[in-house]
Amino acid sequence: MAEQNQNQDMQKPHKRRVRYKGTHPRTFEEKYKEREPEKYAETIEKVISKGSTPAGMHLSICxxxxxxxxxxxxxxxxxxxxxxxxxxxxxxxxxxxxxxxxxxxxxxxxxxxxxxxxxxxxxxxxxxxxxxxxxxxxxxxxxxxxxxxxxxxxxxxxxxMQIDNPERGFTYKAEGPLDLRLDPEKGVSAAERLLEVTKEELAGMFRENSDEPYAEEIAAAVFKRNRKKDFIKTTIQMKETIEDALSFLPEQERKEAAAKSCRRCFQALRIDVNSExxxxxxxxxxxxxxxxxxxxxxxxxxxxxxxxxxxxxxxxxxxxxxxxxxxxxxxxxxxxxxxxxxxxxxxxxxxxxxx
Ligand SMILES: C[S@@+](CC[C@H](N)C(=O)[O-])C[C@H]1O[C@@H](n2cnc3c(N)ncnc32)[C@H](O)[C@@H]1O
CATH class of the missing domain: 3.40.50.150 (Vaccinia Virus protein VP39)
Known part of the structure; x- marks a missing residue:
């Protein structure tokens, strides 16, 4: 009987644990415990106590x-x-x-x-x-x-859960398709939207949906890429385009300003593709x-x-x-x-x- 069990075990494909560098998982992929909150309660407690939201979970507000x-x-x-x-x-x-x-x-x-x-x-x-x-x-x-x-x-x-999953394209902090749809089975993605609108409409979208102060500059940078047929398809390409658009700012202000503009422009695109x-x-x-x-x-x-x-x-x-x-x-x-x-x-x- 023991031998039979051993044989069965040998036949089971060995599932490798997700490996990560250092002591803490960083990417969504590596955070496999956080993505199964019901199974790994201890990890979840630790992440929440540090003021973070475990990947794959949402902390209800108010x-x-x-x-x-x-x-x-x-x-x-x-x-x-x-x-x-x-x-x-x-x-x-x-x-x-x-x-x-x-x-x-x-x-x-x-x-x-x-x-x-x-x-x-x-x-x-x-x-x-x-x-x-x-x-x-x-x-x-x-x-x-x-x-x-x-x-x-x-x-x-x-x-x-939607923000943290790079596949959904809601975050500029991780590589993923520039999608931002709450229902990816309906409508068009944000990357497709960038090909549908005029430069003026895009600037208007950034300004009206999110009060983006550099709306014109960022829309111009998107259209510069479009003209070269270097279309934006991913979240990181969008982030880099925003950073390029703000390259005229003094260096000490640039990083923080770009992060804020990324947050606002991603929000504006999300509001638009979901008709919020x-x-x-x-x-x-x-x-x-x-x-x-x-x-x-x-x-x-x-x-x-x-x-x-x-x-x-x-x-x-x-x-x-x-x-x-x-x-x-x-x-x-x-x-x-x-x-x-x-x-x-x-x-x-x-x-x-x-x-
Ligand atoms: C902030 S979360 C809600 C979290 C929830 N109250 C909880 O305690 O877990 C917002 C949710 O609303 C959904 N949502 C956004 N717009 C919607 C709409 N127009 N119709 C239905 N669901 C929508 C999103 O897909 C998302 O899952």
């Missing part, structure tokens, strides 16, 4: 503030319009105490499958939790099918129609364009008598939360209660 506001009661019907890693959904499901229903939406076909599996494994079946691959712009259709919601959360933007303002506009327009009387909605935004839109819709809705109450000032994550999770720093939360 959880206590959201739960305090939503006042979820067993038996209610809720909507998590941006499921992501499912951290907020898990906590909302706990509050339902086994009765009621939560709907979770996301457009990301890759992460949604993993998140649904993770939540189902925690014992939440189809009786209490439904996952739909759907754009939140279409919530009115969902509500016509399942009814109005007592509570709604939208935690806008991208998840850490248009879908948010449709979602906010539908919100009063999908909230039950007294229903509560909380929205987390990550840049000023989004926050302006939410503020506008909530203010107008209050004036028109659609909302009985809206948040006065924005709510920000606590200093401790920002310390623990630096990705929370730019978060603003607003809420509204349906009349």
């Amino acid at each position: 959880v206590d503030e959201i739960l305090e506001f939503l006042q979820i009661q067993p038996g209610q019907r809720g909507l998590d319009a941006t499921l992501g890693y499912g951290g907020h959904s898990r906590r909302m499901l706990e509050k339902l105490e086994g009765s009621g229903h939560l709907y979770g939406l996301d457009v990301d076909p890759i992460e949604i499958v993993k998140t649904e599996t993770r939540i189902r494994e925690k014992g939440y079946g189809a009786d209490i939790f439904t996952v739909r691959k759907m754009n939140f712009a279409d919530v009115l259709e969902l509500s016509r099918e399942v009814g109005k919601f007592d509570f709604i959360l939208a935690d806008l933007g991208v998840s850490s 303002f248009e879908v948010l506009d449709r979602f906010l327009g539908s919100l009063p129609d999908i909230l039950a009387p007294g229903g509560r909605a909380a929205i987390l935004t990550f840049h000023s364009g989004e926050d302006r839109l939410v503020k506008h819709y909530f203010k107008e809705g209050k004036k028109d008598g659609l909302y009985q109450e809206i948040s006065g000032d924005v709510i920000r994550p606590s200093a401790e939360e920002c310390q623990r999770n630096p990705r929370a720093r730019s978060t603003k939360m607003r809420w509204a209660v349906r009349a």
Whole structure:
């Protein structure tokens, strides 16, 4: 018997552990433990305690503030319009105490499958939790099918899993295709977008979506490459083009300015390829129609364009008598939360209660 086991072992292909230089993994590939948070809890704890987000995981923001506001009661019907890693959904499901229903939406076909599996494994079946691959712009259709919601959360933007995976093209810090689509099965990638727009449109995109001060210079650098048929296909090529465009700056300012411009231009491209303002506009327009009387909605935004839109819709809705109450000032994550999770720093939360 022992010999048989030994033979079987010899036949198994030996799976090599991912090797990395030094004591800590640096690349997404090397961070194989962080990409399996359920399996390597100790590694996850260590990474979080150092103020980082483990690759393959997302730390939910303002959880206590959201739960305090939503006042979820067993038996209610809720909507998590941006499921992501499912951290907020898990906590909302706990509050339902086994009765009621939560709907979770996301457009990301890759992460949604993993998140649904993770939540189902925690014992939440189809009786209490439904996952739909759907754009939140279409919530009115969902509500016509399942009814109005007592509570709604939208935690806008991208998840850490999306940012950290170089294959998705969201980060200028690692080589990958310049994609930036939340749903890579739909629409065109950012690299393709760079071939569709005019120089003026590109500069306008950088300026209007992200307040980029060097919008004209960066658009000109992209078009200089296009003219030479040296098209930008990857994240690092985009980063290098931005750095080239800023080569006129004094050397001591250049590095920091380029990093900031990279952040803003990648955000502007992401907003563009995912039509983020248009879908948010449709979602906010539908919100009063999908909230039950007294229903509560909380929205987390990550840049000023989004926050302006939410503020506008909530203010107008209050004036028109659609909302009985809206948040006065924005709510920000606590200093401790920002310390623990630096990705929370730019978060603003607003809420509204349906009349
Ligand atoms: C910040 S993450 C949400 C994290 C989540 N609250 C959690 O606790 O794990 C944002 C998610 O919203 C999704 N998303 C962004 N825009 C969307 C849209 N228009 N419709 C549906 N999902 C969207 C993204 O794909 C991403 O997974």
